[in-house]
Amino acid sequence: MQLTKSEEKTLDGEKGEVCQKAMEILATLGDIYNADKLIEIQSVQVAGVSYKTIGDAGIEFLNDMKGEKVRVPTQLNPAGMDLEHWEKQGVPKKFAKKQKQILEIFKEMNINIKCTCTPYLTGLPHGYGQHLAWSESSAVSYVNSVIGARTNREGGPSALAAALIGKTPNYGYHLKENRKPDITIKVEKELQNSDYGALGRIIGREVGNQVPYYILKSKPNKDELKGLGAAMAATGAVALYHIENQTPENSQFKKPKNTINVTKKQIENEYQGSKENIDLVALGCPHLSPNQLKTIEKLLKNRQTKKETWIFLPREIKNKMQNTVQNITESGAKIITDTCMVVSPLEEIGFKKIMVDSGKAATYIPSMCNAEVTYSNLKECIEVACNEN
Numbered sequence: 001m002q003l004t005k006s007e008e009k010t011l012d013g014e015k016g017e018v019c020q021k022a023m024e025i026l027a028t029l030g031d032i033y034n035a036d037k038l039i040e041i042q043s044v045q046v047a048g049v050s051y052k053t054i055g056d057a058g059i060e061f062l063n064d065m066k067g068e069k070v071r072v073p074t075q076l077n078p079a080g081m082d083l084e085h086w087e088k089q090g091v092p093k094k095f096a097k098k099q100k101q102i103l104e105i106f107k108e109m110n111i112n113i114k115c116t117c118t119p120y121l122t123g124l125p126h127g128y129g130q131h132l133a134w135s136e137s138s139a140v141s142y143v144n145s146v147i148g149a150r151t152n153r154e155g156g157p158s159a160l161a162a163a164l165i166g167k168t169p170n171y172g173y174h175l176k177e178n179r180k181p182d183i184t185i186k187v188e189k190e191l192q193n194s195d196y197g198a199l200g201r202i203i204g205r206e207v208g209n210q211v212p213y214y215i216l217k218s219k220p221n222k223d224e225l226k227g228l229g230a231a232m233a234a235t236g237a238v239a240l241y242h243i244e245n246q247t248p249e250n251s252q253f254k255k256p257k258n259t260i261n262v263t264k265k266q267i268e269n270e271y272q273g274s275k276e277n278i279d280l281v282a283l284g285c286p287h288l289s290p291n292q293l294k295t296i297e298k299l300l301k302n303r304q305t306k307k308e309t310w311i312f313l314p315r316e317i318k319n320k321m322q323n324t325v326q327n328i329t330e331s332g333a334k335i336i337t338d339t340c341m342v343v344s345p346l347e348e349i350g351f352k353k354i355m356v357d358s359g360k361a362a363t364y365i366p367s368m369c370n371a372e373v374t375y376s377n378l379k380e381c382i383e384v385a386c387n388e389n
């Protein structure tokens with residue numbers, strides 16, 4: 001990869017050790033992926049924030065990157081706990097201490113401590129055609145596909161390096177030729193809500209890291225699109241998809257001939273697990289939008305939850321929707337911010353069987369939380385939450 005004179009100097013250490021390390025990460029990635037140059041980015045989202053996922057080795061890495069401030073607006077992926085109510089969440093003190101240490105390091109770098117996987121709902125700059133360096137796979141899929149911005153799926157270290165330099169190597173989804181669809185997906189059933197997560201699970205497994213082009217019988221709303229993308233990135237590595245007559249780049253490329261047909265039966269078969277012995281109903285993977293929170297408020301109206309019911313969303317949305325939050329809390333459900341059902345230590349807290357309405361959570365929870373999972377739709381989740389058995 002060709003560096004400018006000033007970038008060369010950064011690589012030689014003229015701007016200090018931290019910038020040198022950051023530039024080394026970017027230059028190495030650029031060389032591996034044959035990037036021609038570094039390009040400026042509008043924003044960064046850094047994953048690898050939870051102590052559960054990065055551990056002490058992660059803290060060591062972050063300590064090595066201390067001493068410089070980020071050069072573009074930067075937000076974080078969910079941390080391992082609600083930063084205010086972690087004790088109520090049952091998070092062990094030792095874990096909380098380490099988690100706070102991690103966030104202090106990010107704060108010192110001038111990173112905005114909004115810990116969410118839906119940064120497109122919390123003011124992180126992004127727009128059609130803009131270059132970004134985002135990490136969390138569902139956020140990457142959403143911003144590439146639904147918005148038409150351009151980002152690769154960055155790892156935690158490469159995202160942090162991009163934030164410190166304000167640039168990223170020009171390869172992968174930053175280039176138009178890599179945004180063309182590889183395979184057509186035809187779905188025979190009209191879908192709604194978590195059906196899109198079910199579809200995403202099927203297609204992620206089938207297509208790996210290819211770019212799917214969907215022909216659908218129904219038109220997904222934005223929340224359904226985030227569920228679809230999240231699930232495809234969990235069972236596969238899909239970072240970009242197009243939907244005929246809907247997503248912003250859909251008409252810019254030829255429709256691929258190679259086609260997968262998805263049947264009603266296949267979608268139905270994705271739902272899994274029994275409704276017995278559920279000890280946690282967990283909603284908000286990816287983090288909820290205001291509309292989704294309103295829907296949950298309606299479903300819980302005049303009802304009481306009988307099981308632990310945790311609802312995950314960005315702190316910013318919680319703060320803006322005080323009345324809704326109060327109504328939901330009065331039903332017995334807990335509103336949790338800054339973290340999620342996958343990266344908080346649910347296994348240490350002691351949950352054994354978790355019910356979700358998210359295709360991504362259903363895929364990750366067994367391995368990441370050592371718990372059984374039941375995957376159903378939102379209404380069923382609320383029914384089970386309010387049911388004694």
Ligand SMILES: C/C(=C\C(=O)O)CCOP(=O)(O)O
Pocket residue numbers: 047048049050053077078135136137138233234342343
């Ligand atoms: C491991 C996860 C997040 C993190 O470490 O910040 C949750 C899954 O994220 P992916 O980006 O889908 O791997």
Ligand code: SF4
Pocket residue numbers: 077078117136138230284285286287312340341342343360361364
């Ligand atoms: S809530 Fe889901 S989408 Fe968001 S970070 Fe956690 S696992 Fe990823």
